Amino acid sequence: MAVMSEGEPHVEVRRSKRRRRTVSAYRDGEKIVVLIPAYMSRKQEAEWVEAMVARVQKSEQVTPLSDAELMDRALTLNDRYLGGLAVPGSVRWVSNQKQRWGSCTPGDRTIRLSERLQGMPTWVIDYVLVHELSHLIEPGHDAAFWGWVDRYPQAERAKGYLLGWSAAAKVDPPPGH
Numbered sequence: 001m002a003v004m005s006e007g008e009p010h011v012e013v014r015r016s017k018r019r020r021r022t023v024s025a026y027r028d029g030e031k032i033v034v035l036i037p038a039y040m041s042r043k044q045e046a047e048w049v050e051a052m053v054a055r056v057q058k059s060e061q062v063t064p065l066s067d068a069e070l071m072d073r074a075l076t077l078n079d080r081y082l083g084g085l086a087v088p089g090s091v092r093w094v095s096n097q098k099q100r101w102g103s104c105t106p107g108d109r110t111i112r113l114s115e116r117l118q119g120m121p122t123w124v125i126d127y128v129l130v131h132e133l134s135h136l137i138e139p140g141h142d143a144a145f146w147g148w149v150d151r152y153p154q155a156e157r158a159k160g161y162l163l164g165w166s167a168a169a170k171v172d173p174p175p176g177h
Contacts, residue, residue, distance in 0.1 A: 009057070011049055015040070025052035032056050064118035065125075067092040074111065074129050081151040086136035091129070093118065101162060102128045104135035120165070127158030 010031040015038040025034040034052045036045055065073065071091045078086045089109035097103065097114035104111050111132045117125050130152040138145035149155055 009053060011053060013045060013049060023048045023052060025056050027056055027060070064093070064115075070113065070129075073126065074133060077126055077129050077152070078133050081130055082133055082137065082148060086133040088133065088136065102132045104132040106136055106139050109136060121161070123154045124158045124161050127152055127155055127162075130155070 012028075012031050012033045014033060014035050016035060017038045019035060019037040021037065023034065023036050025032055027033075032053050034049050036048055040048070067090075070093065071088070074088050074091045078084055078088075087109070088111045091111045091113070093115050094112040095115050097112065097116070100114060101117060102111065102113045111129070113125070113128060113132070117128060131149050134145055134148035137148055152158075
């Protein structure tokens with residue numbers, strides 16, 4: 001295993017006699033594993049490691065949606081799953097929500113999503129949007145509300161993801177979510 005300088009990832013290079021031409025890489029916890037053919041020279045190895053580490057790191061970068069894109073996403077989800085009944089006045093990211101994934105104020109039709117969601121899979125963000133949009137139809141967390149939320153096909157999967165994330169981060173999941 002090779003360790004890069006401060007701030008760079010740990011890299012493990014695995015040579016294989018069965019591997020003929022392809023080079024691949026993947027993240028394994030805190031390290032990046034690079035798989036190369038056994039015949040490669042140290043110079044070729046160094047070149048490939050640099051390229052593959054850069055590729056893995058680039059694939060991990062997530063550009064968060066802008067507030068305008070978040071609004072567009074909410075409108076699309078509203079049309080698709082809520083029959084166009086939950087048109088928000090605004091949808092935006094906020095940094096002050098540490099206990100909730102999102103919030104909705106039905107009076108002025110504003111929806112705010114926690115910045116903690118940025119970097120999570122799109123289908124999880126979509127679930128939180130559908131959840132908050134559903135509050136524009138049903139303010140509470142009663143059976144009618146969950147009927148709207150559950151129109152989103154990945155609702156149960158997203159709930160599980162968020163519960164798992166909360167457990168891993170050692171934080172209590174938000175109430176009612």
